[in-house]
Amino acid sequence: MKKMNRRTKTVMLAAAILLILAAIAIAGLVMNADSYGPDYGAKKLAPSAAHLFGTDYLGRDMFCRTIKGLSNSILLGTAAAGFSACVALILGIVSAAIGGTVDKVISYLVDLFMGIPHMVLLMLISFAAGKGLKGVILGVALSHWPNLTRVIRGEVLQVKNMQFVKAAQKLGKTKTQVAYQHIFPHVVSQFIVGLILLFPHAILHEAGITFLGFGLSVDTPAIGIILSEALKHISTGMWWLVLFPGGLLVLVVMMFDKLGDYIRLLIDPASAQE
Amino acid sequence: MESGNNVLEVKNLSVSFKMYDKGLEQIDLKVISSLNISVKENELLAIAGSSGSGKSLLADAILGILPDNASVSGDMLYYNTPLTKERQEKLRGREIALVPQSVDFLDPLMQTGKQVIGVRGSAEKQKQVFRRYGLKEEVEKMYPFQLSGGMARRVLVSTALIGDAKLIVADEPTPGLSKTMAKEAMGHFRSLADEGRAVILITHDIDLAFEYADAVAVFYAGTTVETASAEDFRKGPDALRHPYSKALWAALPQNGFQPIPGTQPYAGSLPKGCLFAPRCSKKTKECTDQEVIPMRTLRGGEVCCIHAD
Amino acid sequence: MGSTLLRMILLLFGVSAISFMLVISSPIDPVEAFVGSESNISKEQKEIVAEYWGLDQPPLQRYLTWLKNLFHGDMGDSIAYKKPVTQVLAERFATSCVLMLTAWLISGALGFVLGILAGICSGKWPDKIIKTFCFVLSSTPAFWMGLLLLVIFAVNLGWFPVGFAVPVGKSAADVTIGERIHHLILPALTLSITGVANIALHTRQKIIDVMKSRYVLFAKARGENTWQILKRHGLRNIAIPAITLQFASFSELFGGSVLAEQVFSYPGLGNAATVAGIKGDAPLLLGVALFSVLFVFVGNLTANILYGVINPQIREGTES
Numbered sequence: 005m006k007k008m009n010r011r012t013k014t015v016m017l018a019a020a021i022l023l024i025l026a027a028i029a030i031a032g033l034v035m036n037a038d039s040y041g042p043d044y045g046a047k048k049l050a051p052s053a054a055h056l057f058g059t060d061y062l063g064r065d066m067f068c069r070t071i072k073g074l075s076n077s078i079l080l081g082t083a084a085a086g087f088s089a090c091v092a093l094i095l096g097i098v099s100a101a102i103g104g105t106v107d108k109v110i111s112y113l114v115d116l117f118m119g120i121p122h123m124v125l126l127m128l129i130s131f132a133a134g135k136g137l138k139g140v141i142l143g144v145a146l147s148h149w150p151n152l153t154r155v156i157r158g159e160v161l162q163v164k165n166m167q168f169v170k171a172a173q174k175l176g177k178t179k180t181q182v183a184y185q186h187i188f189p190h191v192v193s194q195f196i197v198g199l200i201l202l203f204p205h206a207i208l209h210e211a212g213i214t215f216l217g218f219g220l221s222v223d224t225p226a227i228g229i230i231l232s233e234a235l236k237h238i239s240t241g242m243w244w245l246v247l248f249p250g251g252l253l254v255l256v257v258m259m260f261d262k263l264g265d266y267i268r269l270l271i272d273p274a275s276a277q278e
Numbered sequence: 279m280e281s282g283n284n285v286l287e288v289k290n291l292s293v294s295f296k297m298y299d300k301g302l303e304q305i306d307l308k309v310i311s312s313l314n315i316s317v318k319e320n321e322l323l324a325i326a327g328s329s330g331s332g333k334s335l336l337a338d339a340i341l342g343i344l345p346d347n348a349s350v351s352g353d354m355l356y357y358n359t360p361l362t363k364e365r366q367e368k369l370r371g372r373e374i375a376l377v378p379q380s381v382d383f384l385d386p387l388m389q390t391g392k393q394v395i396g397v398r399g400s401a402e403k404q405k406q407v408f409r410r411y412g413l414k415e416e417v418e419k420m421y422p423f424q425l426s427g428g429m430a431r432r433v434l435v436s437t438a439l440i441g442d443a444k445l446i447v448a449d450e451p452t453p454g455l456s457k458t459m460a461k462e463a464m465g466h467f468r469s470l471a472d473e474g475r476a477v478i479l480i481t482h483d484i485d486l487a488f489e490y491a492d493a494v495a496v497f498y499a500g501t502t503v504e505t506a507s508a509e510d511f512r513k514g515p516d517a518l519r520h521p522y523s524k525a526l527w528a529a530l531p532q533n534g535f536q537p538i539p540g541t542q543p544y545a546g547s548l549p550k551g552c553l554f555a556p557r558c559s560k561k562t563k564e565c566t567d568q569e570v571i572p573m574r575t576l577r578g579g580e581v582c583c584i585h586a587d
Numbered sequence: 588m589g590s591t592l593l594r595m596i597l598l599l600f601g602v603s604a605i606s607f608m609l610v611i612s613s614p615i616d617p618v619e620a621f622v623g624s625e626s627n628i629s630k631e632q633k634e635i636v637a638e639y640w641g642l643d644q645p646p647l648q649r650y651l652t653w654l655k656n657l658f659h660g661d662m663g664d665s666i667a668y669k670k671p672v673t674q675v676l677a678e679r680f681a682t683s684c685v686l687m688l689t690a691w692l693i694s695g696a697l698g699f700v701l702g703i704l705a706g707i708c709s710g711k712w713p714d715k716i717i718k719t720f721c722f723v724l725s726s727t728p729a730f731w732m733g734l735l736l737l738v739i740f741a742v743n744l745g746w747f748p749v750g751f752a753v754p755v756g757k758s759a760a761d762v763t764i765g766e767r768i769h770h771l772i773l774p775a776l777t778l779s780i781t782g783v784a785n786i787a788l789h790t791r792q793k794i795i796d797v798m799k800s801r802y803v804l805f806a807k808a809r810g811e812n813t814w815q816i817l818k819r820h821g822l823r824n825i826a827i828p829a830i831t832l833q834f835a836s837f838s839e840l841f842g843g844s845v846l847a848e849q850v851f852s853y854p855g856l857g858n859a860a861t862v863a864g865i866k867g868d869a870p871l872l873l874g875v876a877l878f879s880v881l882f883v884f885v886g887n888l889t890a891n892i893l894y895g896v897i898n899p900q901i902r903e904g905t906e907s
Contacts, residue, residue, distance in 0.1 A: 010304075116601045119887075123842035123857075124879045127864040131872060132609040208728050212846055215730055216861050231734060235850060239749065243738050250731035257726035341808045371810025383805040387823045387899060396809045397819075421899050437809065 018266040021259045025078060032075015040068040040225055051244050058244035061237055070249045072225040074256055077207045084141060085202035088148040093195055095149065096156025100164065117150040126209060130218045140219035144210050152198045156191060163190045193271040200264040204257040211253060227253045282319030284358060285445050285476035286340070289314055291352035293339055309335055309545045310500045314573050317478055322471040324487035325480045327497030328542065333480045337449045341376050342366030371398045375438035377448040381430045384422040390433055391418030399440035407436040428459055435466050446470055447478045452486060464490040485530055488512055496523045499543050499553040506579040519581040522554050560585045591891060595884060606876045607650050610869045663870035667862050672874040675859055682752055683855030687840050689775040694782030695833050702790025707817065709795050717787065724784035729843050733777035733850035740773060747773050750852035778847045782836060789832050793825040827897050837886030841879045
């Protein structure tokens with residue numbers, strides 16, 4: 005059998021991860037609400053063939069509930085990360101390209117937001133937005149832009165000062181041409197990788213804040229809520245309420261991280277010399 | 279000066295690296311191919327060639343400190359016995375010493391005195407060596423970034439003398455130095471050789487090389503194309519054998535600064551046969567027919583050229 | 588040094604302003620939160636309370652008043668605990684401090700050792716194992732880890748208590764140090780876990796960079812073996828980044844403590860923040876937020892100072 009080229013393998017793995025994540029997200033969207041609703045006849049059951057992850061104290065099937073929760077997390081995380089990344093991209097580019105006072109102000113804001121622990125910032129934003137679902141989404145979306153902004157700003161500054169950009173300018177190319185041909189490709193690769201790596205952070209933070217009790221009502225399937233319920237019933241020994249939802253969350257986060265790694269390998273081959 | 283025993287003999291040395299090309303393809307890069315040099319006691323051998331031809335890797339190969347993804351083939355004999363990896367580990371820092379290029383090779387957070395002592399030396403020996411090179415006591419407590427250019431040069435040479443070095447390999451000791459300082463540095467190595475050691479000096483300062491050395495090996499595209507006595511270089515291009523050596527001589531400022539067209543081939547794209555053939559005015563079909571042009575003795579020196587006379 | 592301090596003070600003010608603005612722009616009515624939703628206080632009485640609290644003044648005015656009070660040591664009263672905020676903070680500070688300190692030391696020590704091991708054996712199986720371990724760990728929410736520890740060691744095996752800082756029902760004077768430590772172990776482990784992964788990976792990378800450096804190459808050329816290189820050059824050259832990283836991790840530490848304290852019902856500052864957030868206790872939330880910012884600030888400041896002290900280039904002054 006022909007040995008697969010490393011590049012092809014990476015592409016295939018990345019595609020596989022993408023498919024799995026999409027499948028979970030879509031499965032959650034199309035899921036019938038009954039499949040994760042209460043069933044009083046099947047309360048507190050340990051995992052079995054009928055209920056892969058067991059049931060909780062209301063008889064809800066944990067497998068369906070977990071998948072629905074993961075789906076929510078993936079969708080929410082994606083939306084929040086996407087929003088954060090766009091804000092970071094704009095601010096980063098503006099900050100580095102314009103420089104001067106604008107740069108100082110944006111850098112000050114970045115330092116500001118990075119001086120508050122993530123959880124506290126999340127709580128403040130959620131609180132400000134009224135603690136509901138809107139608060140959680142806004143909180144997660146607004147607490148991740150600082151780091152990526154700094155990275156993008158650094159990239160743009162670096163490229164701006166590189167010899168070949170100055171050479172291009174001397175050769176008469178206009179500022180926009182320089183921006184498009186030289187700065188853009190460099191920044192895009194960092195942006196894409198940074199974006200993908202934001203997802204796991206967003207998901208973990210969303211799980212954290214819903215675990216604490218912010219945001220969603222107790223019925224909504226979200227991994228954080230499922231786990232806080234598990235905490236309330238911890239003494240009943242229903243270990244499956246803790247193991248599976250959390251375990252699957254870990255798997256999803258790992259998949260996003262790996263996806264980020266693979267895409268970085270494909271876009272930025274210099275990092276392949278490990 | 280009468281040369282003594284053979285200290286180091288390198289025969290047919292080849293060094294290649296496993297690297298990843300763009301798109302994650304794995305390729306082998308041959309940076310040194312079929313290289314031959316030898317150096318005796320009391321002898322200063324200069325290895326001369328233009329920058330970037332892989333000369334530093336030769337130093338690493340002799341010391342045995344090439345990176346893990348390097349593969350080495352060929353023979354190295356130290357005092358006529360094979361220089362195995364185990365022997366290299368035992369001898370380096372003692373009998374075989376490296377004088378590095380710059381203070382970048384020193385630990386920035388360790389005082390100079392302690393670094394020169396290393397793991398094989400003593401404080402006594404270090405003070406002795408510092409005195410020999412006129413380095414005051416306060417230099418011992420300084421950090422590398424505090425050393426001036428001249429001081430740095432002398433500290434680096436001191437590291438080689440802490441043990442009982444019989445073979446010293448100096449890697450590019452002169453770049454960035456003023457003419458006076460460079461001559462002083464070369465003078466150090468000259469006296470080290472005169473004291474009975476074998477010194478290999480890797481450099482691209484060709485005129486300094488043939489002024490102070492006993493023998494010169496000309497390095498091109500990862501191999502030695504000629505080995506001649508320094509006398510031959512001082513005499514002029516007619517005494518030299520290989521077309522590249524003659525071109526090197528002619529390119530020197532004092533000889534007219536005449537360049538030849540083309541550039542050295544990159545390790546990834548070496549031509550078949552004679553590596554210099556693409557730029558040579560004397561090339562014939564035979565030059566590219568063979569895989570490798572062997573070294574042959576000619577007029578008391580050695581050369582890798584079919585047409586040399 | 589002076590300009591850094593000034594910059595940091597400006598940041599502190601900025602953060603306090605932002606926190607304040609966020610808190611007061613909440614649609615949660617502090618009067619509602621104070622009186623509770625079941626009471627039947629009339630609208631007029633609510634308005635009197637609101638006016639008393641100065642809720643009808645413009646935001647900037649309220650911020651300045653709050654700042655003024657702050658400098659007098661008055662952070663208002665906690666709605667949830669019915670005590671001055673300063674008192675709540677003081678009571679819980681020690682508890683959180685001990686928890687965070689223990690976790691900080693554990694993650695620092697463990698992370699450092701694992702990182703060095705992985706870096707030295709780069710590419711070989713110890714490195715692969717440690718890398719995978721760290722990868723999984725950093726994808727794990729700390730609170731889930733806490734829950735697992737709780738289920739296995741407290742509920743199933745019964746080795747540790749299920750929560751709280753001290754045994755329930757005992758008066759403060761009767762609690763022994765041993766019991767305090769007993770209650771501290773699981774929460775501290777939980778909190779240290781994510782820290783370990785981060786520190787190990789960073790240390791690993793730094794060791795790899797050091798081992799690839801020119802001065803290590805030269806050290807090898809002088810006959811130093813791996814152990815000697817590590818001792819003479821490795822530790823010294825990663826000390827600065829390692830220490831800086833340790834002190835920069837205050838932010839993650841505090842954030843983690845919020846979650847860890849929730850899992851173990853540990854009565855610290857993190858727990859206070861959660862309660863404040865859920866119950867709409869604006870003064871307390873603001874108080875904890877401010878404290879956390881100060882905490883991070885102290886960490887970063889310490890890192891900066893230590894960096895200047897340890898690095899000889901800054902200590903002895905650079906020479907051209």
